[in-house]
Every structure is written in structure tokens, then in C-alpha cells.
Amino acid sequence: MTTFHSTRSTTDSLTAKQAIRKGIADDGGLFVSDSLGETRVDLANIAAKSYQEIALDVLGALLPDYTADELKACIAEAYGDQWADPEITPLKPLGDDFVLELFNGPTSAFKDVALQILPRFMARATPAGGDPDEKIMILTATSGDTGKAALAGFADAPGTGITVFYPEGKVSEVQELQMTTQTGSNVKVAAVRGNFDDAQSAVKRIFGDRELADRLAADSHVVLSSANSINVGRLVPQVVYYFSAYAQLLRQQVINTGDEVEFVVPTGNFGDVLAGYYAKLLGLPVKHLVVASDKNNVLFDFLRTGSYNRNRPFFQTISPSMDILVSSNLERMLYYFSEGDTRLIAMLMNDLKNYGCYEIPEDLLAKIRRVFGCGWADEDQVRGAIADCWRENRYVIDPHTACGYFVMRQMPADPLTPRVLLSTASPYKFPRVVNEALGFDATGTDFACMDALAEATGTKAPAALRGLETADLRFGDVIAIDGMESFVADAAAAL
Template sequence: MTTFHSTRSTTDSLTSKQAIRQGIAADGGLFVTDALGETRVDVAQLVGKSYQDIAVTVLGALLPDFSEAELRECVEAAYGPQWGDGAITPLKPLGEDWVLELFHGPTSAFKDVALQILPRFMARTAPADGGADEKIMIVTATSGDTGKAALAGFADAPGTGITVFYPQGKVSQVQELQMTTQTGSNVTVCAVEGNFDDAQSAVKRIFGDRDLAARLAGDAHVRLSSANSINVGRLVPQVVYYFSAYVQLVERGAIALGDEVEFCVPTGNFGDILAGYYAKLLGLPVKHLIVASDRNNVLFEFLTTGTYNRQRPFFQTISPSMDILISSNLERMLYYMSDKDSRLISMLMNDLNQWGAYEIPDEMLARIRHVFGCGWADEDQVRESIRDCWERNRYVIDPHTACGYFVLRQMPRDPSVPRVLLSTASPYKFPRVVNESLGFEATGTDFACMDVLARETGTTAPAALRGLENAAVRFDDVVAIDGMAGVVERAAHAL
């Protein structure tokens, strides 16, 4: 039986369903399984299959205590008519490279891939203590996209509630409206005074608050869980699109089965690229995974020096979903790269908590760098990349994808190895920045900017984004960091 335990200890022995329901380990670590990679996925069997069929196969290897019938039900519900493209994550040519479009879901961001299926996973888990009336309260901090994608997934889902916190003034107008206009009787949205890392750290403290957990379990029959990629059920659906991209390359004749591929991934919290590492461990022929950062380049520094240091200036950039200094999912990669040494991981995370930094052994860094490359783009380079991509390819990219585009352009190319850039959000989520970068009019509201972008490029704004202009704002609360637990407790009692 495949079991899950914390990255920081091996005392837990949970099924994947239990790990998904719990979200984060009691010691603050993230759930991993030592069986990862024992089951390999035969890529040849996936060629010619739909995204949904690929998902059932890949998820079956990662979540073995879900039956095939359960996975099929989850997949069919998650990847249906709410997607704007039947391929779910279509692959498009981009000059000599390829771009994997991950933004055709209901909220126009890559997080839909995981957050459309996570509530379905949750619905098939059972309360740990057998209390049939136990409800789940999802608590999530967002740097922009996770919040709306989680809200869209969990709104009115039976047996659940969701509370989302976002940093006040540090998401785009469209991102904020996506959250504050969310419908649903079980949703709460609140702005926080501080940045994403402040909010994320506070959420982790809320999960670790035993007194709060006891009160919620006793008074409201509520257990807290997470929809951030710290939840293994949020992470593993992202593995599927790496297999899908590879299969699409085979079907196009761009590669033969067994050929290696490189992926370039804009990432802040390391979850999106960690999914690529999981795909590699499952047998996908991945040569390199390239981490693309914005000006908050803590991951670039780590991958080049072996020192992770969050004691550094925080920059608010035009790629807000990547404005992160504490990359939570890095912990899972470190666990596997350290030969599953939970004592070492516990020490490193303790150092990060206590001193704001940690340093990994040289041989471990060498092992990591064999798989992971890195680069970063500043604000000017992001804008130049949006313009260059349009002028060169007549293809519009958002500021996050532009970080990856810039990094790819800087990297030496091996003509025998195809490169796939993951495009994480629709450019219509950031129409003002895109227009400014392309030299189009960028005055007025974000909605006016959307209309200009559509007119100038011949593309179409996703209806759900354009329709936000007239949506009613339901949530306008702002709290200090120390007020977040109170918001969660009130929301839990209202379930």
C-alpha cells in the first residue's frame, strides 16, 4: 500500500485520500510518498488518447487508493464543457519552440487544471475520525491566481467551505474582481495588509494552531485543509499536462517516443515545475526543467549558489503571481534530492524559520542542477519579451509567461531537444501591462484595455473576464495579518 508522510518526519502513514483531506502535515511539512517513481507510466500507451484518458492513467500512478472509476468520475467532471479548448492544455508552435497553453479553464489561469479536480478528490475522502457530519474549510493565501481558481472549484461544493486571503493592492484589478465578485454560499474572501509571503506564513500558522483546530472540531465540526500546492491533491493533477505536452509533440511528429524534451516554467512557489519533476520520476523523458523567475529571484539565487535566503527585498512586479520569497514546494524536491532524508529537511526548514536562510550540501546542489536550470527577467525584460514575442510570432503572452520567454531566449539551444514554454495565464488577466508593452493604448479601466488588446491583436477576451466589469462586488473586507485566524473561525461557524 502506498503511504504518505511529512517531508520532515516519517511518523505519518496516510493514504493519498487522507493526505489530501488533511492538506498539510501536523509538523508543518508537506506530504510525500517514498513510492514515487516505483510505478512508471508507459508513454507509448498514451499516444492518441484524450487529455481525460491521459489524466486517469497518470493520476492512477500517483493516487493509488482512488479506484479507476473514482478517478474517471473526477476527471470527467473537472475537464468538461467549462474549458475553452477541447484539448484542455493545447500545444502551439512558437517560432522554433512550443508553448503549452494552460489557461483555457474557467478562470483563465493554469491553476484551474488542479483546482477543478481537487474538490472532486475531496468529496471522495472520508472524515478521519468517522464523524459523518465533519465539513472541510479550505483556507488559502493567494498571490493572484490560486484564489479565484480555488473559489471557482469549491463554490457551493457539498461539505466544504473556502476562505481566501490576498495581499491588498498587490494583485491586478482583474484578479481582485475575480475574487471579490465570487458567488456561492460557502465562500469568504478577504484582503490582507502585507504581501503574499506574510499571508502564506499566517495560513501555515493557522493550520498549526491546535487550539483553533480543537475549537472548530468541537463547535462547528469543521476541519481545515488547503488548496495551495502544499496540498498533494493540488500538485499531482499538474503532472498530467507534462505528459499531454509530450504526447502532443509525438503526435505532431516533432519527436519520436523516447526523445528528451526541455520545459521552461515561470514559477514562484515551485509547484508548477515540481509537477514536471514528478513527471520525470514517473518515466517521462524530461532532459531539463528550467525555472524562470521575475525580479524576486530567490529561486535563481538558490539554484546557482545552494543557499536559500528569504532575507532580501521584496519587489512588487508586473508578474504578481510570482512575487514570492518563500517557495513552499521546493521542500518536496529537496526531500527527493536528499535521498529522502527527512532529518535533513527538518533541519533546513528549521533554519529557514529561525534564521531566514539555509544552505544545502554541495553534492546535493550538483544533483539538483543536473535536472534544473534557471534564469530570471526584470521588469524591462518582461515588457521587451511581450513585445518581441508579438513582433516575432504574432502571439500574445502575459507577464508571467514573458519571464519564461525571456529565459528561453537567453539559453543556448540544442536543436535536437524540443523546448516547451508553459504559458500560465491569459494575457487578458493583465491587459494594461500587455498593452503598454505592445505600444497600445493603456488608459482607462482594465476592461477598456481588454477591448483595445482584442481590437489590436485580433484575439478575443475570455467572456468570464470581460464580464467582470458589471459583476457585483460581494467582499471588501481588509484585515491585518493577526486578524486572519478570526476570519477563518467566523467563516467556519457560518458553514
Template sequence: MTTFHSTRSTTDSLTSKQAIRKGIADDGGLFVTDSLGETKVDIASLTGKPYQQIAAEVLGALLPDFTEAELAQCIADAYGEQWSDRRITPLKPLGDDYILELFNGPTSAFKDVALQILPRFMAHTTPADGDTDEKIMILTATSGDTGKAALAGFADAPGTAITVFYPQGKVSQVQELQMSTQAGANVNVCAVEGNFDDAQSAVKRIFGDKELAAKLAADSHVVLSSANSINVGRLVPQVVYYFSAYAQLLENQVINVGDEVEFVVPTGNFGDILAGYYAKMLGLPVKHLVVASDKNNVLFDFLTTGTYNRQRPFFQTISPSMDILISSNLERMLYYMSEGDTRLISMLMNDLSQWGTYEVPEPLLAKIRHLFGCGWADEDQVREMIADCWKKNRYVIDPHTACAYFVAQQMPRDPLTPRVILSTASPYKFPRVVNEALGLDADGTDFECMDVLSRETGTTAPAALHGLETADVRFKDVVPIDGMEDYVEKAAQAL
């Protein structure tokens, strides 16, 4: 039977349902299973299958304690009419490369792929102690996109509530409005004074606060769980789109079954690219996974030197969702690459917590670098790439995708290996930056910028984004980092 335990110890033995409900292990580690890769997905059978069918096969391999019927229901609810493209994650040619659009969901960001299905997974989990009044409070820090996608997924979902923290003044106007106007009786949104890493670290501390957990359980029948990619239920749905990309390449006769593919992935928290590693473990012929960073290039430095060091200047960039210095999901990759060495992982994470840095052994780094490539783009390069992509391909990309587009241009090309760039957000989430890059009028509000972008490029702004202009702002709270715990407690009492 497939069981899940922490990356830092093997004492837990949870089912996937229990791991999803819990979110993070008691010792601060992330849930992993040693069965990953024992079940392979038959890639020869992928051609012509709709996204939903591919999802059923991939998720069936990753979450075996969900029944076929449960998964079918979750998938049908998550990948239906709320998507603007029936292929869910369509693959499109882009010059000599391909682009995988992950932003056709309700909040125009790749997080929708996972956060439309996570609440459905949660609904099939049960309280550990049989407390039928127990509610799950989803607690999440966001660097921009997770927040809205989680809010949209969990709003008014039975048996749940959600509290989202975002760094004040460090997300785009559109991203902030997406969160602050969210409808739903069970949602709370709050800005914090600090950056994303501050907020994420505080959220992890809150998860580890045993006293608070006991108080929330006793006073409000509330348990905390996560919608960040530290939750295994957030991570595994993202594995599906790597298989979907491969299926579409097969269908378009770009590759034959078994041919290898490269993926270039804009990533901050390492979840989006880790899903590609999981796909490889499940049998997908992945040749390289290339980490594309912005100016906060902590992952680039790690992959080139073997030293992870978060003690460095934090830059606020035009690709805010990647402005992260502590890439939580790296821990899972290190666990698998070190062949399940929980002592090593525990030691590395302890070093990170105490000294802000750790160094991996040389043989482990060599193994990692065999699969993972890396590159990064500064602000000017991001702007240049948005312009370059439009000029060459008549295709508009957002600043996060532009980081990956830049890194792809820098890499040596193997003409026999197709390369897929993951596009993580609609350019309409960042219309001002995109307009500036394209030399269009970027004065006025983000909504005026959207109109200009639409008119000048012949593309259409997603209706949900444009509708934010007239939506009522419901949440204006701002707290210091050390006020987050009180905010969570008050939110739980109000349930």
C-alpha cells in the same frame, strides 16, 4: 501499499485520500510518498490519447487508493465543457519552440488544471473520526491566481467551505474582481495588509494551531485543509499536462518515443515545475526543467549558490503571481533529491524559519543543478518579451509567461531537443501591462484595455473575464495579518 508522510519525518502513514483531506502534515512538512516512480507511465501509448485518458493513467499511478471509477468521475467532471479547448492544455508552435497553453479553463489561469479536480478528490475522502457532520474549510493564501481558481472549484461544493486571503493592492484589478465577485454560499474572500509571503506564513501558522483546530471541530464541526500547491491533491493533477505536452509532440511527429524534452516554467511557489519533476520520476524523458523567475529571484539565487535566503527586498512586479520569497514546494524536491533525508529537511526548514536562510550540502546542489536550470527577467525585460513575442510570432503572452520566454531566449539551444514554454495565464488577466508592452492604449479601466487588446491583436477576451465589469462586488473585508485567525473562526461559525 502507497502511503504518504511528512517531508520532515516518517511517523505519518496516510493514504492519498487522507493526505489530500489533511492538506499539510502536523509538523509543518508537506506530504510525500516513497513509492513515487515505482509505477511508470507507458509513454509509447500516449500518442493520440485525449487529455482525460492521459489523466486517468497518470493520476492512477500517483493516487492508487482512488478506484478507477472514482478517478474517471473526477476527471470527467473536471475536464469537460468548462474548458474552451477540448485538448485542455493545447501545445502550439512558437518560433523554434513550443508553448503549452494552461489557461483555457474557467478562470484563465493554469491553476484551473488542478483546482477543477481537487474539490472532486475531496468529495471522495471521508472524515478521520467518522463525524458525518464534518465540513472541510479550505484555507488558502493567494498571490493572484490560486484564489479565484480555488473559489471557482469549491463554490457550493457539498461538505466544503472556502476562505481565501490575498495581499491588498498587490494583485491586478481583474484578479481582485475575480475573487471579490465570487458567487457561492460557502465562500469568503478577504484582503490582508501585507504581501503574499506574510499571508502564506500566517495560513501555515493557522494550520499548525492545535487550539484553534480543537475549537473549530467542537464548535462548528470544521477541519481545515489547503488548496495551495502544498496540498498533494493540488500538485498531482499538474503532472498530467507534462505528459499531455509529450503526447502532442509525438502526435505532431516532432519527437520519437524516448526523445528528451526541455521545459521552461514560470514559477514562484515551485509547484508548477515540481510537477515536471514528478513527471520525470514517472518515466517522462525530461532533459531539463528550467525555473524562470521575475525580479523576486530567490530561486535563481538558490540554484546558482545553494543558499536559500528569504531575507531580501520584496518587489511588487507586473508578474504578481510570482512575487514570492518562500517557495513552499521546494521542500518536496529537496526531500526526493536528498533520497528521503527527513533529518536534513527538518534542519533546513528550521533554519529557514529561525534565520530566514539555509544552505544545502554541495553534493546535493550538484545533483539538483544537473536537472534544474534557472534564469530571471526584470520588469523591462518582461515588457520587451511581450512585444518581441507578438512581433515575431503574432502571439500574445502574459507577464508570467514572458519571464519564461525571456529565459528561453537566453539559453543555449540544442537543436535536437524540443523546448516547451509553459504559459500560465491569459494575457487578458493583465491587459494594462500587456497593452503598455505592445505600445497600445493603456488608459482607462482594465476592461477598456481588454477591448483595445482584442481589437488590435484580433484575439478574444475570455467571456468570464470581461463579464467582471458588471459583476457585483460581494467581499470588501480587509484585515491585518494578525487578524486572519479571527476571520477564519468567524467564517467557520457562519457555516
């Protein structure tokens, strides 16, 4: 039986359902399974399979205590008519390379892939013999995209509530409106004074507050869980689209079964690229995973030197969802590359908490660098990448995808190894930045910018984004970091 325990100790022994429901381990670590990779995904007939069929194979390998019928129901509900493309994550040519569009879901960001299915996982993870009145409060900090995707997934989901915190003034106008106009009787949203790392660290502290947990359970019958990629149920659905990309390359006769592929992944919190490593462990022929960062290039420095140091200037950039200095999912990667050395992981994370930095052994870094490459783009390079991609391919990319596009173009191309760039968000979430980069009209509101972008490129803004202009504002709270705990308690009491 596959069980899950913390990256920092082996005292837990939870099922997948229990780990997903709990979200984060009591010691602050992330849930991992030592049987990852024991079950491989058969590639023999993958080219003939739909996204939903591939999802069943991959999720069945990763979450074995969900029955096939349970997974089929979750998949059918998560990957249906709410997607703008029947492929769910379509692969398209981009010059000699390929782009994997992860933004065709209801909130126009890659987070939809996981956050449309996570509430379905949760609904089937009710604790046996527990409190019959127990409700789950999803608690999430967002750098821009997770918040809306989580709100859309959990709004009015039975037995759940959701509270989302985002950094005040550090998300795009469209991203903020997506959250502050969210409908649903079980949702709460607040801006916090600080950056994403401040909010994320506070959320982790709240999860570790046993006194608060006891109070919420006694007063409101509420337990806390996470929709961030610290939750294993958020991470594993992202593994599916790596296999889907491979299936589409096979269908397009770009590769033969067994050929290797490189993936270039814009990421700040490391979950999106870690999913690619999980895919590799499940048998996908992944040659390299290339981490693309923005000016907050803490991951680049780590992958180059083995030293992780968050004691550095924080830059607010035009790719706000990647403005992160503490990459939570790096902890899972370190666990697997250190062959499950929980004492080492606990020590490293303790150093990060107390000193803001840690250094890994040289032999560990050498192993990591055989799989993971890295690069980064500054603001001017991001703008230039958006312009270059449009000029050369007549394809519009958002500023996060542009970090990846810039890094990919710096890499030496191997004609025998296809390169797939993961496109993480619709350009219409960042229309002002995109228009500025392309020389289109960037005056007026973000909605005027959307219209100008559509007219100039012959593309169309997703209806859910364009409709935000007339949506009713529901949330306007701005709170201090130290006010987050009481905000959560009030939200739980209202459930």
C-alpha cells in the same frame, strides 16, 4: 500500499485520500510518498490518448487508493465543457519552440488544471467512521491566481467552505475582481495588509494551531485543509499536462517516443515545475526543467549557489503571481534529492523559519543542477519579451509567461531537443501591462484595456473576465495579518 508522510518526519502513514483531506502535516511539512516513481506511465500509446485518458494513467500511478471509477468520475467532472479547448492544455508552435497553454479553464490561469479536480478528490475522501457532520474549510493564501481558481472549484461544493486571503494592492485589478465578485454561499474572501509571503506564513501557522483546530471541530464540526500547492492533491494533477505536452509533440511528429524534451516554467512557489520533476520520475523523458523567475529571484540565487535567503528586498512587479520569497514546494524537491533525509529537511526548514535562510550541501546542489536550470527577467526584460513574442510570432503572452519567454531565448538552443514554454495565464488577466508593452492604448479601466488588446491583436477576451466589469462586488474586507485567525473562525461558524 502507497502511503504519505511529512517531508520532515516519517511518523505519519496516510493514504492519498487522507493526505489530500488533511492538506499539510502536523509538523508543518508537506506530504510525500516514498513510492513515487515505482509505477511508471507507459508511453507506448500515449499519442493516441485524450487528455482525460492520460490523466487516468498519471493519477492512477500517483493516487492509487482512488479506484479507477472514482478517478474517471473526477476527471470527467473536472475536464469537460468548462474548458475553452478540447485538448485542455493545447500545445502550439512558437517560432522554433512550443508553448503549452494552461489557461483555457474557467478562471484563465493554470491553477484551474488542479483546482477543478481537487474538490472532486475531496468529495471522495470523506473519513470513514468520522464525524458525520464534519465539513472541510479550505484555507488558502493567494498571490493572484490560486484564489480565484480555488473559489471557482469549491463554490457551493457540498460539505465544504472556502476562505481566501490575498495581499492588498498586490494583485491585478482583474485578479482582485475575480475574487471579490465570487458567488457561492460557502465562500469568504479578504485582503490582508502585507505581501503574499506574510499571508502564506500566517496560513501555515493557522494550520499548525492545535487549539484552534480543536475549537473549530467542537464548535463548528469543521476541519481545515488547503488548496495551495502544499496540498498533494493540488500538485499531482499538474503532472498530467507534462505528459499531455509530450503526447502532442508525438502527434505533431516533432519527436519519437523516448526523445527528450526541455520545459521552461515560470514559477514562484515551485509547484508548477516540481510537477515536471514528478513526471520525470514517472518515466517522462525530461532533459531539463528550467525555472524562470521575475525580479524576486530567490529561486535563481538558490539554484545557482545552494543558499536560500529570503532576507532580501521584496519587489512588487508586473508579474504579481510570482512575487514570492518563500517557495513552499522546494521542500518536496529537497526531500527527494536528499533521498528522503527527513532530519536534513527539518533542519533546513527550521533555519528558514528562525533565520530566514539555509544552505544545502554541495553534493545535493550538484544533483539538483543536473535536472534544474534557472534564469530570471527584470521588469524591462518582461515588457520586452511580450513585445518580442508578438512581433516575431503574432502571439500574445502575459507577464508571467514573458519571464519564461525571456529566459528561454537566453538559452542555447539544441535542435534535437524541443523546448516547451509553459504559459500560465491569459494575457487578458493583465491587459494594462500587456498593452503598455505592445504600445497599445493602456488608458482607462482594465476592461477598456481588454477591448483595446482584442481590437489590436484580433484575439478575444475570455467572457468570464470581460464580464467582471458588471459583476456585483461581494467582499471588501481588509484585515491585518493577526486578524486572519478570527476571520477563519467566523467563516467556519457560518458554514
